[in-house]
Amino acid sequence: MTVHAKPPIRREAMRIAGRQVTTDEVVEVFNPYTNEVVGTVPAARPEHVREAFAKARAYKPRLTRYERQQILLRTADILRDRKEEFARLITAESGLCWKDSLYEAGRAYDVYSFAGQLCIKDDGEIYSCDISPQGKQRKIFTQRMPLMGVISAITPFNHPLNMVSHKLAPAIATNNRVVLKPTELTPLTALALADVLYEAGLPPEMLSVVTGNPGTMGDSMITDPDADLITFTGSVRVGKYIAEKAGYRRIVLELGGNDPLIVMEDADLDKAAELAVQGATKNSGQRCTAVKRILCVDSVADAFSKLVVEKARKLKCGDPMDPTVDVGTVIHEGAAKLFERRVQDAVALGAEILHGAPRQGALFPPTVVDRAPYDCELVHEETFGPVIPIIRVPNDIDSVIRISNSTAYGLSSGVCTNRMDYVARFVNELDVGTVNVWEVPGYRIEMSPFGGIKDSGLGYKEGVVEAMKSFTNVRTWSMPWP
Numbered sequence: 100m101t102v103h104a105k106p107p108i109r110r111e112a113m114r115i116a117g118r119q120v121t122t123d124e125v126v127e128v129f130n131p132y133t134n135e136v137v138g139t140v141p142a143a144r145p146e147h148v149r150e151a152f153a154k155a156r157a158y159k160p161r162l163t164r165y166e167r168q169q170i171l172l173r174t175a176d177i178l179r180d181r182k183e184e185f186a187r188l189i190t191a192e193s194g195l196c197w198k199d200s201l202y203e204a205g206r207a208y209d210v211y212s213f214a215g216q217l218c219i220k221d222d223g224e225i226y227s228c229d230i231s232p233q234g235k236q237r238k239i240f241t242q243r244m245p246l247m248g249v250i251s252a253i254t255p256f257n258h259p260l261n262m263v264s265h266k267l268a269p270a271i272a273t274n275n276r277v278v279l280k281p282t283e284l285t286p287l288t289a290l291a292l293a294d295v296l297y298e299a300g301l302p303p304e305m306l307s308v309v310t311g312n313p314g315t316m317g318d319s320m321i322t323d324p325d326a327d328l329i330t331f332t333g334s335v336r337v338g339k340y341i342a343e344k345a346g347y348r349r350i351v352l353e354l355g356g357n358d359p360l361i362v363m364e365d366a367d368l369d370k371a372a373e374l375a376v377q378g379a380t381k382n383s384g385q386r387c388t389a390v391k392r393i394l395c396v397d398s399v400a401d402a403f404s405k406l407v408v409e410k411a412r413k414l415k416c417g418d419p420m421d422p423t424v425d426v427g428t429v430i431h432e433g434a435a436k437l438f439e440r441r442v443q444d445a446v447a448l449g450a451e452i453l454h455g456a457p458r459q460g461a462l463f464p465p466t467v468v469d470r471a472p473y474d475c476e477l478v479h480e481e482t483f484g485p486v487i488p489i490i491r492v493p494n495d496i497d498s499v500i501r502i503s504n505s506t507a508y509g510l511s512s513g514v515c516t517n518r519m520d521y522v523a524r525f526v527n528e529l530d531v532g533t534v535n536v537w538e539v540p541g542y543r544i545e546m547s548p549f550g551g552i553k554d555s556g557l558g559y560k561e562g563v564v565e566a567m568k569s570f571t572n573v574r575t576w577s578m579p580w581p
């Protein structure tokens with residue numbers, strides 16, 4: 100059973116300071132499952148981006164904390180009330196299954212709700228100065244100021260609503276103006292979100308959404324003279340390009356991951372297998388923090404892989420609009436073909452496929468690959484799809500840590516063990532941003548700090564609290580104080 104009948108094609112405009120702007124040239128947005136066009140968006144030229152930044156710069160936000168809170172909480176409420184509408188749009192343009200899309204809408208609710216609750220809190224500090232022989236009878240106060248210029252936000256396809264929300268909510272909470280460029284693959288959700296924010300009372304000058312091909316207008320997002328900060332979530336390749344191009348600007352880069360789930364000999368294998376399968380396949384395996392490598396110690400690997408296969412078999416892969424489906428498509432057929440090729444290459448190097456089914460277009464069914472060599476492309480590179488690769492590792496923690504740290508990435512990790520000595524070593528020695536004991540690497544709440552090291556990220560972390568810091572400058576002021 101599918102959720103609803105085919106929706107009409109959305110012929111969208113950009114939103115430049117709230118004004119709807121169209122262009123003759125458009126970018127088509129495809130449903131990865133049906134290959135049908137679900138919408139079109141304008142192909143912005145550099146002058147559109149310039150206009151958006153200039154309009155934003157010319158506007159000085161003066162919203163009180165209370166007003167910002169009201170806008171954010173109203174947005175959360177609207178998203179909750181319209182979660183099915185958003186889920187439908189996310190599924191249509193990304194191929195993520197209905198369950199994943201509904202979950203995403205729920206997460207976005209949290210982002211706005213937390214930002215709304217946090218923005219009324221004053222995080223200023225006070226330093227008394229009469230504290231040393233050099234001291235004076237003064238006090239220094241801190242306060243956070245919005246950026247002088249505009250935030251340039253560039254977002255990926257894998258969470259069409261939530262990644263955008265992680266940029267916009269903290270920006271609104273801190274009285275900043277944003278020009279957003281959502282990915283050309285899933286821009287429709289971002290445009291619908293902009294309308295919700297305007298409806299919730301956001302002054303339109305505080306948010307513009309420009310759409311189009313990054314080859315034409317990407318550089319303008321990075322080098323616009325009014326762009327003070329670039330917040331980017333996406334691939335390492337583009338992130339490093341931005342880092343080179345951005346010049347004297349603050350950058351926040353949240354990049355790819357290759358997260359391990361580590362299974363030690365004392366682990367409850369059933370529980371570990373559940374985490375492995377869920378972590379590798381939720382969101383069609385397209386989470387920066389998806390389980391992309393399962394490192395299982397040799398002594399329990401036979402028993403563990405059997406349980407993984409059992410659980411993977413239960414997943415239903417198919418029409419993303421079917422509410423009983425667990426795994427929809429990946430973003431396009433090209434991506435599915437790449438994963439298929441990487442699996443075959445791993446097999447040529449000695450890996451074994453324990454479970455899988457033939458690819459159909461962009462539908463890449465969950466595939467359990469055992470005995471994957473730790474340095475084969477499938478697991479050494481980021482494979483952004485529902486592959487469940489098991490790497491058998493020697494029964495000693497030194498080897499586990501060495502192999503885990505052997506990729507260029509350092510985003511997150513999950514570890515399955517009850518031994519505190521192991522936990523302490525993993526927390527101290529895995530080169531990652533997060534270690535989750537008995538959870539998938541992707542576990543977090545929307546306000547906790549989140550982000551990677553090495554190739555996985557540069558600059559501030561994300562999560563509402565950290566993002567609000569990154570979007571502000573600390574000003575100190577002082578006065579005599581007896």
Ligand code: NAD
Pocket residue numbers: 253254255256257262280281282283313314316317318320321332333334335337338340353354355356386387388481483510550551555556
């Ligand atoms: P991508 O890098 O291809 O695209 C991301 C964005 O960059 C898109 O909006 C795209 O249009 C834009 N872009 C591309 N070239 C550009 C250029 N030259 N100038 C300016 N903008 C340009 O990434 P993707 O394929 O959309 O997303 C998947 C990647 O994102 C994966 O690697 C995933 O791990 C990563 N990701 C990371 C996090 C995190 O928080 N660390 C979260 C989600 C996704």
